[in-house]
Amino acid sequence: MTPHILIIDDDPSIRRLLAMTLAFAGFMTETAATGKDGLKKGSDKHFDLILLDLGLPDMSGVKFLERYRKDEETPVIIVSAIHDELDKIAALNAGADDYVTKPFSTDELIARIQANLRRLLPTSTIPSLLVVGAITMDISCRVVTIDNISIKLTPKEFKLLRVFMENHGKALTHSWLLKTIWGIGYQHETHYLRVFINQLRQKIEADPTRPKRIVTETGIGYRFVG
Amino acid sequence: MTPHILIIDDDPSIRRLLAMTLAFAGFMTETAATGKDGLKKGSDKHFDLILLDLGLPDMSGVKFLERYRKDEETPVIIVSAIHDELDKIAALNAGADDYVTKPFSTDELIARIQANLRRLLPTSTIPSLLVVGAITMDISCRVVTIDNISIKLTPKEFKLLRVFMENHGKALTHSWLLKTIWGIGYQHETHYLRVFINQLRQKIEADPTRPKRIVTETGIGYRFVG
């Protein structure tokens, strides 16, 4: 079953380029030139993923996400120009799943799309057993293993790793992580995060100085990869 | 005997949808539009399971669970929208048993409900002889042996060890242990637990100052390992 992707971009040439690239990669695509049009198309019919350009003439990315996410949980990948840095972070905080920065290679775009499509498949259930790569987390037993060797985590470390595993492959912003683990009001305590990320890396990375599992997205946050 | 399910959701159309779906799947249902109403209906009559929508107008999911769990241990499944991430985690921490994220397939919802109902079924199948490692407990004779040497336990100690043995390998939270052994309303008397854990350790650990069987999970509770 071919995934359906909605492309929202006001620039006709980019729209065409994206549509062709994705069609060539085996996706079905549809396009919209404005946020309003995108919302309409998105509500008429189900898409498996949305590519959203920031800097639409009629609507900010955050506005779009707020309206759209009212009733859908389709992954949204932000396509941003380099100077949209701020908007990009706002959009990620508002629930966007990932981003690519213009100019991007088509390979990278397709890889991101596939990663985000995959993430949606198995879940929406609470597997009492989370598995990402060699790491296993049994939530009800509170046991974490790496290559079948169990490791000891403090409560905060456990919470952090759990959130990472439930959202692996996705770029998570500082403020979202802080809000999720420490609670509302801690969005700006990025230092907490740094310390705990460091502690987690000591425990789950083969070489903590060269992290392969929790990778940092400078200026954005972190991403857990499998 | 058909299971009775209480649906708490403020959106009338979702309420109707859920009620019909579940009725069709063979459950008896009742609905409530507010947290307050849900608490009332839940205390008037016994339900086998509760479907709780986050984002009720009058009460947070955590508030509901705190109040409800004072006197009931009916399983609660959270129904959450994707942007309720924070509330969802808070609700799970507050004792919810599971969650489904909107939009969900009805098949999945029913599967989750059945899984959670099953968990609660009769304990008639529990064997009367528990064996974990070198420790043996004959429940009907009330005899506990370590390496075939019988030891003497007080009633509370026996109950505690029994619960540990029935759930060995799993981290058990303070509040769950207190609720299970002392009863509802004792969730916060962690001191009781400490005293009895200490006493049990004196009796079953080779070196009570360096416990190998009942290990403490700081900030969480205890785990019995085999």
Next chain:
DNA sequence: TTATATATTGATACTTTCCTGATATGATCT
């Protein structure tokens, strides 16, 4: 009833986890 076992409190020492600040390293932009 008294004697005995068990359960609940209380007081205090101890351990772990978390937070915080200082400093080092690394990334990004002209």
Next chain:
DNA sequence: AGATCATATCAGGAAAGTATCAATATATAA
């Protein structure tokens, strides 16, 4: 390249959580 900002790391201390002993209260049995 140097300047600036972001991230990593370490270690000391605050806060939270835990162990343990002992005293009192309550229940149970002879």
